Amino acid sequence: MLESRLSLRLTATHCRTFEDYYNFLRFDPGRESELRELFNCVTTNETSFFRDTTQIDCFRHVILPQVMKDREATRKIRIWSAGCSSGEEPFTLAIVVVEEFPALATWDVQILATDLSEQALENGRRGVYGPYALRHVPPAYLKKYFTGSDGQYTIGPMLRKMVKFSPLNLVDSVRMRAIRDMDVVFCRNVLIYFDQETRKKIITHFYDALRDQGMFVIGFSESLNGINRLFRPAPWNKTIFYYKVGNSVAARSVPSVMRGLRGMDGQPIDQAAPNSGRLQSFTSSVASHVGPVGESVLSGRSWESRGES
Template sequence: MTAIISQDDFLVFREYFYRKTGIRFESSKRYFVDKRLIDRITANDCASFREYFTRLRFQANGEELQRLTNLLTVNETYFMREEYQFDCLTSHILPELSEHLPTDKIINIWCIPSSSGEEPYSIAMQLLENWPMLRNRDVRLLASDINTRMLDMAEEGLYSERSIRNVPPTWRARYFSRVGDMYQICDELRACVEFSHVNLANPVEVRRQHAIDVVFCRNLLIYFDDLSRKEAAESLYDVMSPGGFICLGHSESMGRISPLFTVRKFPEAIVYQKPWEES
């Protein structure tokens, strides 16, 4: 017998998932959420939503919540997405940081969410191809996501033709090899990125990072409400170095989220900066 998710069940679960992840599902997403809940209720041999929800909340190791989170988080991405920000990174952001930071300071770049790895690997290619100072500067490229299935895919580094469609042909030849109808990213790029599991709505997990100089947090906060966006922005601010930059998605504006950052307008992109000196 197929479990039924009532309106009250949906609202109870929506509030619980929001507290855990910062993501709030609108009523228009009801079918999407219900289908995945029913799949997990069936997989756990539970007779009802209530039985499953009790197990979900009180499971000590949190494995079921992680499985459900993997099903409910959106991961649409591809290589060189909104690449004008990558151009801004190598043309303006990194040169400015290099001018102000000690020469022995490692520049930390953090992508959250990393999804299946297309964004951090795009940044790695951009640095190798378009930032000559990489020969003289140490850069650490970090990437995190709440979805462990996406992290596994990112570390494997195997992509479809559609995913790499915007990669320049010369880059494709240099950094990818054909494996059947897929493309395997080279070991050099895979070694450039450190992947980790981080829930942006959990300040304790965010604080595992520190001295971050550039954050790419693109097209994630649109799934948060005003409060969780503000809290996420504050968490990111706390782990960023003075003078650090944050890049959001094209439809997102830090000005509507938090007053902590200064707007910086470069020819390629609008980004946001943590002040060099905190008041």
């Protein structure tokens, strides 16, 4: 796949061999714009609205209510869709926010949507979607949040206002460190493209980007196995999300969102102190999702101060 996709770039740049192309990328004055083309060409942007609905339901029923509780004082919520492709994921989250919690209309809710592919981001900013991307969208939502008919639907202004698109390479540590105080991070179906070492680094950045007890959602078939045990797994309806355990005593307590949730062994996990046998037995029961430590404390500017569009 990589070879056939790269061949397109060889043709476009009049390079005869992969080595020629490699040298072009390293030394040609037009390398910056070619790198952008290369990223557009090799990334897989498969996505859709309401993809893996159980996870979206988890956001609706568990994650968002908890965040609202935690942020009652500031009335400010920050959500990050990392590897957002052409915007279907962040716009889905925006629909859930508006649909389920009208009270949030008076809050400051922003969804940061980042991706490596400028082409995908451009499509997200345009916000025009066809039947394939929209196949899981209930007709009532289609009517309420989009304009258009049959072939092409355009996302409405209310959702557009909530979602800020910005280019970001997840392996760019400097820029990753600039993102702080997130309540929720969605990074679904992206980590599969990295080796274990890079995954560890990226997950550590996500950990640092989240506030204490912030929530982290990865793809349905992905896991944090062998990557980072500072995130605690929380099971919900056959899916698992993670929350950040911080350093302070408060940050180490079990969030109220966990109340009523049961571990894989069927035992309630809510009253257990973070390091108690109960919670440990819960975490080991989902041991395939947890692994050795990756830890760091970093600082930087918040993404808001960067003036992204």
